[in-house]
Amino acid sequence: MPVTQRFGEGHRILVSGGAGFVPSHTVDALLARGCEVVAIDNFITGSRDNVAHLAGEPRFTLIEADLTEGLPPLPGRFDAILHMASPASPTDFTKLPMEILKVGSIGTMALLERAVEDAARFLMASTSEAYGDPLVHPQPESYWGNVNPNGIRSVYDESKRFSEAATMAYHRFHGLDTAIVRIFNTYGPRMRPDDGRAIPTFIDQALRGTPLTVQGTGAQTRSITYVDDLVRGILLLLDSREPGPINCGTEHEITMLDLASLIVRLAGSDSPIELVERAPDDPEKRRPDLTLARQKLGYEPQVGPEEGLSRTIDYFRTLSNASQ
Numbered sequence: 570m571p572v573t574q575r576f577g578e579g580h581r582i583l584v585s586g587g588a589g590f591v592p593s594h595t596v597d598a599l600l601a602r603g604c605e606v607v608a609i610d611n612f613i614t615g616s617r618d619n620v621a622h623l624a625g626e627p628r629f630t631l632i633e634a635d636l637t638e639g640l641p642p643l644p645g646r647f648d649a650i651l652h653m654a655s656p657a658s659p660t661d662f663t664k665l666p667m668e669i670l671k672v673g674s675i676g677t678m679a680l681l682e683r684a685v686e687d688a689a690r691f692l693m694a695s696t697s698e699a700y701g702d703p704l705v706h707p708q709p710e711s712y713w714g715n716v717n718p719n720g721i722r723s724v725y726d727e728s729k730r731f732s733e734a735a736t737m738a739y740h741r742f743h744g745l746d747t748a749i750v751r752i753f754n755t756y757g758p759r760m761r762p763d764d765g766r767a768i769p770t771f772i773d774q775a776l777r778g779t780p781l782t783v784q785g786t787g788a789q790t791r792s793i794t795y796v797d798d799l800v801r802g803i804l805l806l807l808d809s810r811e812p813g814p815i816n817c818g819t820e821h822e823i824t825m826l827d828l829a830s831l832i833v834r835l836a837g838s839d840s841p842i843e844l845v846e847r848a849p850d851d852p853e854k855r856r857p858d859l860t861l862a863r864q865k866l867g868y869e870p871q872v873g874p875e876e877g878l879s880r881t882i883d884y885f886r887t888l889s890n891a892s893q
């Protein structure tokens with residue numbers, strides 16, 4: 570396996586968006602390896618609660634700052650910078666368009682500059698949205714995608730594509746040590762019930778006994794990944810010397826109608842399913858081609874949908890019990 574380094578004890582890592590869902594799990598995994606971690610977050614979609622369990626951890630620092638207003642003072646050198654900050658739910662695409670564009674452009678450039686100064690490895694959290702509404706299935710990294718450049722999803726899709734372009738330009742021009750992970754739909758504990766994405770929405774509805782709002786006919790598919798699998802993939806990529814995009818996800822492709830039924834069953838709910846209007850430009854299908862992740866990283870997802878969704882439902886139950 571071509572792994573050439575291992576980030577752990579003695580390494581200092583900067584994580585942007587560190588109080589978010591995926592980033593906070595990544596922070597936990599880095600700390601578990603012995604790294605020192607500094608997280609920057611403005612809490613626009615994340616929460617201090619996601620890292621509350623790290624209070625008193627001497628190797629963890631949380632800094633409240635908006636990346637798009639220039640980096641706050643960050644003394645000392647970082648060995649790696651993980652750029653994970655960005656609102657990511659399609660409901661944010663209309664609520665926070667400027668914030669998404671800025672964090673994917675100004676925020677990305679600020680962190681790339683810092684990575685050059687520190688000679689740090691720079692890992693950028695990209696997305697399966699880079700493929701838009703794909704005409705190739707499953708999607709290999711070599712596919713350039715089918716993105717509407719000015720539709721309602723474009724603020725997110727294009728800012729991630731810009732971030733990829735910027736990352737590769739810094740790699741080519743400055744010789745920066747880079748990595749790009751194209752993340753497919755990931756779910757798990759610490760997602761917000763009002764996040765707007767399908768899985769937290771369906772779980773919240775199933776636990777409340779209200780109808781599950783499946784958009785369109787529900788025949789559209791996604792391939793769903795439990796957060797622990799994604800974080801393992803991210804760390805494998807971080808440890809590698811792979812500079813360009815690598816898909817990370819699973820081949821658990823499921824229609825939204827089947828996903829809603831599965832969540833109803835696993836939650837022991839009697840909620841009905843209601844078909845509602847579908848958002849424009851919603852991708853029809855999505856499944857990663859994992860060949861590169863397997864070959865280059867030795868990545869293999871381990872958590873199936875029933876297990877991952879059950880764990881997530883349990884987490885949402887603890888949230889609703891706590892609020893009663």
Ligand code: NAD
Nearest residue numbers: 586588589590591611612613614615636653654655752755
């Ligand atoms: P999230 O919203 O929980 O995490 C993003 C974090 O970034 C939040 O804590 C937010 O407050 C912070 N943030 C946003 N703008 C910021 C700014 N200007 N300055 C400082 N902090 C800022 O979302 P997530 O689902 O955990 O996604 C994390 C990353 O992974 C994002 O970059 C997202 O685009 C990417 N991604 C996630 C998925 C997924 O399925 N969860 C899929 C593809 C890509």
Ligand code: UDP
Nearest residue numbers: 659765766767768770782783784789825851
């Ligand atoms: N979706 C749905 N009901 C919801 C939220 C989403 O049917 O309440 C559908 C949406 O139309 C899309 C799929 O679920 O086809 C995945 O949406 P999500 O927002 O989770 O992520 P995306 O992959 O679109 O970024």
